[in-house]
Structures are given as C-alpha cells and as structure tokens.
Amino acid sequence: MRALVVVGLLAVLALVFVVVAMVKDSQSNAGTAEGCPKGWPLADVTLREPKDVKINVYNGTDEVGLAGSVADDFRNRKFQVKKEGNAPKAVDDVAVLRFGPKGVGSAQLLRAYFLNSAKLEPDLKRKDDTVDVILGNSFQQLATTTEVNQSLGDLGSPEAPPGTCPAPVGEK
Structure with a gap:
C-alpha cells in the first residue's frame, strides 16, 4: 500500500513539473510572430527538403560552364533548378546565397551543401522563396x-534574419 502512495505522489509531481515546464518554456513562442514590429516580413524558418527548394545557379567565376555542371549536380540531388547562368560580377567566396524571407529555411539547407562556408545575403524586399546560388572562386565541389x-547538425535550426520575424509554423 505504501508503494502505491509513493508512486501516486511521484506521478502527481511529474505532472506538475511537466505543466510548469510547458507554461514557462522560453521556446514556446519560437516560430511565432508575437511581438513582431509592424511591417516586418515573416521569415519562413522551416528547414526544407531538397525537393521543395527552388534555386537559381549563377557562375561568379571565370570557369566556363560551372553554373551548368553545378545546376546538374543540384538537380541530381532533387533540387528545383529554375535558372542558370553567369553572375554580373565575380565572387571570391565559396558561394553567396541570396534569398528573401520566404527562403530562409531553403538557404539554411543550401548552406550545408557548401559546408557552412557560403555567405548569406538576405534581401528583405524579395517576395519569392527562390534562393540565388552564386558560385565563387573558392568553390570546389558540393x-x-x-x-x-x-553540417546541418552544426548549423542548428534556421533563424530569422535581422529585420524579420519567424513565421508561425505552417505559414509561408
């Protein structure tokens, strides 16, 4: 009988602990737009699967045909390649990823394909979810x-860029 009382008491304490933890959870508002300044765009911070990611691949090097070969490599990995071509100016980095608030989760995934070495350039005015991948002179391979x-484990969850708010889960 005494064992049942102890087990019952432990169950009640565990339930109280869980309720308190859920109420005070500092991450319970993560992924919501609560407290977001008016007019700030909502950033889609959902990490995407390759099949759901739309990209444009541009060559920011002197190497002829680089955008086409890397675009093919991305297609083989199930990405949706929309455009490919030459970048207007050279890039010295491994790569530059340009994206709008709707492309934050996609850019996070793409960054892992460059071993976290791609430079992120969020464009808060951009309205689509496509990410521009500009290959640079330091690029070797995906x-x-x-x-x-x-790399995804090292990066952690996508975060809303400065000047944006994380969109509530399920919104884009």
Missing part, C-alpha cells in the same frame, strides 16, 4: 550527403 547531414 558536399556529400554525409557532410551535408553533419
């Missing part, structure tokens, strides 16, 4: 699946 998974 990461392997294992490297991408490790």
Whole structure:
C-alpha cells in the first residue's frame, strides 16, 4: 500500500513539473510572430527538403560552364533548378546565397551543401522563396550527403534574419 502512495505522489509531481515546464518554456513562442514590429516580413524558418527548394545557379567565376555542371549536380540531388547562368560580377567566396524571407529555411539547407562556408545575403524586399546560388572562386565541389547531414547538425535550426520575424509554423 505504501508503494502505491509513493508512486501516486511521484506521478502527481511529474505532472506538475511537466505543466510548469510547458507554461514557462522560453521556446514556446519560437516560430511565432508575437511581438513582431509592424511591417516586418515573416521569415519562413522551416528547414526544407531538397525537393521543395527552388534555386537559381549563377557562375561568379571565370570557369566556363560551372553554373551548368553545378545546376546538374543540384538537380541530381532533387533540387528545383529554375535558372542558370553567369553572375554580373565575380565572387571570391565559396558561394553567396541570396534569398528573401520566404527562403530562409531553403538557404539554411543550401548552406550545408557548401559546408557552412557560403555567405548569406538576405534581401528583405524579395517576395519569392527562390534562393540565388552564386558560385565563387573558392568553390570546389558540393558536399556529400554525409557532410551535408553533419553540417546541418552544426548549423542548428534556421533563424530569422535581422529585420524579420519567424513565421508561425505552417505559414509561408
């Protein structure tokens, strides 16, 4: 009988602990637009699957045909390649990722394909969810699946860029 009382008491304490933790959870508002200044765009911070990511691939190097070969590599990895071509100016970085608030989660995934070395350039005025991938002079090759998974673990969850608010889950 005494054991049942102890188990019952432990169950009640566990329930109280869970309720208190849920009420005071500092992350319970993560992913919502609560407290967002008026007029700030909502950033889609959902990490996307490759099949759901739309990209444009541009060559920011002197290497002829680089955008086409990398675009093919992205297609083989199930990305939706919309455009490919040459960038208007050279890029010295590994790559530059340009995206709007709707492309934050997509850019996070793409960054892992460059081993977290791609420079992020959010454009708060951009309305679509397409990410421009500008290949730079330091680019060598896309990461392997294992490297991408490790990079995603290192990066953590996508975060809304400065000047945006995270969109509530399910909104884009």
